Amino acid sequence: MxxxxxxxxxxxxxxxxxxxxxxxxxxxxxxxxxxxxxxxxxTDRIDGFLCDRGFQLLNPAYPAVRAFIDVASLDLQTFGAGVMVRKGQRLTTLRASLSRPGGESSVLSSGLIKPKEIRGLLRWLGPTLLRPSSASRATRDSTLADSLDAVGVTGALRRDVIDTFLAGVLADSSGASSANYARLLMRSFVRAIPGLPSKGMxxxxxxxxxxxxxxxxxxxxxxxxxxxxxxxxxxxxxxxxxxxxxxxxxxxxxxxxxxxxxxxPTRGLTTWWFQAPEPPLEDPLLVLDASAPQGGPNGPVWHTAVVSNAAPSYAPAGSALIEATTLLDRPDGLADEREIRQHLERIYGASTRRWQVLINHRLPHALPVSTPxxxxxxxxxxxxxxxxxxxxxxxxxxxxxxxxxxxxxxxxxxxxxxxxxxxxxxxxxxx
Ligand SMILES: Cc1cc2nc3c(=O)[nH]c(=O)nc-3n(C[C@H](O)[C@H](O)[C@H](O)COP(=O)(O)OP(=O)(O)OC[C@H]3O[C@@H](n4cnc5c(N)ncnc54)[C@H](O)[C@@H]3O)c2cc1C
Incomplete structure (x- = not known):
């Protein structure tokens, strides 16, 4: 042997x-x-930039990460807790806090947050926060879309934030993924803020x-x-x-x-990596677009971030690294560079003329399908x-x-x- x-x-x-x-x-x-x-x-190292093969984050709250990985030596650079949402002319920051979700007046006037939806969201997630086994295989499961409908999360928060955010995480824009799995993922986001190791994933x-x-x-x-x-x-x-x-x-x-x-079966996505001489904004947050008339992104990009705002080691000093992710279950999942740039210009309200593509990762088998x-x-x-x-x-x-x-x-x-x-x-x- x-x-x-x-x-x-x-x-x-x-x-x-x-x-x-x-x-x-x-x-x-x-x-x-x-x-x-x-x-x-x-991770691809290109001209001093760190481009992970598909944008992803390490969540230190995962029990297996805590049990098996020396997280401290990875020198994690964390993202901010929350997201930014572009809706037409307006870019709103939603800070994630279950006690006071987006309490600022600008957020309240954006129409994204309604008490009824927050209450529904807490009903949807609360039991899993307290007891993760409540979302285990032994518990009744349904699709993510049906489960949110059932608790009345059906308004702007759902359309403009939750659906888009989870579609990016699950590589699934249909809402057909397992609600129990989505609850476990959301639980891990509540328990710790994910980040990127200083030397790349x-x-x-x-x-x-x-x-x-x-x-x-x-x-x-x-x-x-x-x-x-x-x-x-x-x-x-x-x-x-x-x-x-x-x-x-x-x-x-x-x-x-x-x-x-x-x-x-698997689900796929693509990540475009751009370098820019300066960041289009300063925040270390994921940015979502909710400008389509029916809610959700008005273009191929399901999330984008100035990665180097959260993880400075990902770009050489004096430059910025931006990711933009599309979903392969969408007709525009394989949008070309011109379409991606046009959408990013609407999202950031800034020109991308001086940005350069570093690499585009196409990942048809990013994640196994997770249906209920x-x-x-x-x-x-x-x-x-x-x-x-x-x-x-x-x-x-x-x-x-x-x-x-x-x-x-x-x-x-x-x-x-x-x-x-x-x-x-x-x-x-x-x-
Ligand atoms: C773009 C993207 C974003 C993601 N985002 C996140 C995230 O934010 N958070 C999260 O928790 N997870 C995320 N994931 C999922 C996570 O990365 C995967 O679930 C995990 O890495 C899968 O690991 P694995 O060992 O099961 O499979 P794999 O990583 O696929 O490993 C399989 C290995 O087997 C090798 N192999 C295949 N065939 C052969 C052969 N015949 N002989 C020898 N070797 C072979 C392959 O080359 C590969 O190295 C993301 C994944 C992608 C692609």
């Missing part, structure tokens, strides 16, 4: 699985088809990989894997590996080819010696990927590791 376990894929799930296995005294080989670790969490998987006992075999795609009488054989484009057990920690789009397991009922903790052992993990086996998030990888590692250790070497007393990653 070359190792106790072969892990296929060095995204967050594969890395956490490997770490858990090693902590239990098992030997592991990790094969990654790309040229580095991280999977969907990687890639610092997260790089930290995990650095703590492994053996290097990840990058540029090593797995082509086939099968069970034998006493283990598994894994064929890579650099040769065969024999082990006792294999774990596929690949994304949803690659699962079926390797394992025959049905491919979970929420099914986290899906089955991971698909045969005697082959396991599957990844965000598609839990929830489509950093939390979900870490938990799924850890759960697979624990399951395998329970089978392979002698009881004396098992590390069952690790911190909990439960919500």
């Amino acid at each position: 070359d190792a106790d376990v072969v892990v296929v894929g060095a995204g967050l799930a594969g890395l956490q699985c490997a770490r858990r296995l090693q902590r239990n005294g098992l030997t592991v080989q990790i094969c990654e088809s790309r040229d580095g670790v991280g999977g969907r969490v990687r 890639a610092a997260l998987p790089e930290q995990m990989a650095a703590s492994l006992g053996a290097p990840v075999r990058v540029n090593t795609a797995v082509r086939d894997l099968r069970e034998t009488d006493n283990g598994v054989e894994v064929d890579t484009d650099r040769g065969r590996i024999r082990a006792r057990v294999a774990v596929t920690a690949v994304g949803a789009e690659d699962l079926e080819e390797l394992t025959g397991e049905k491919t979970p 009922p929420l099914i986290d903790r899906s089955v991971q052992r698909i045969s005697e010696r082959i396991f599957v993990c990844g965000d598609h086996r839990d929830t489509g998030s950093i939390q979900g990927a870490l938990v799924s990888g850890d759960r697979a590692g624990q399951g395998i250790a329970g089978i392979l590791a002698p009881a004396s070497r098992r590390s069952d007393n690790e911190p909990s990653a439960k919500r």
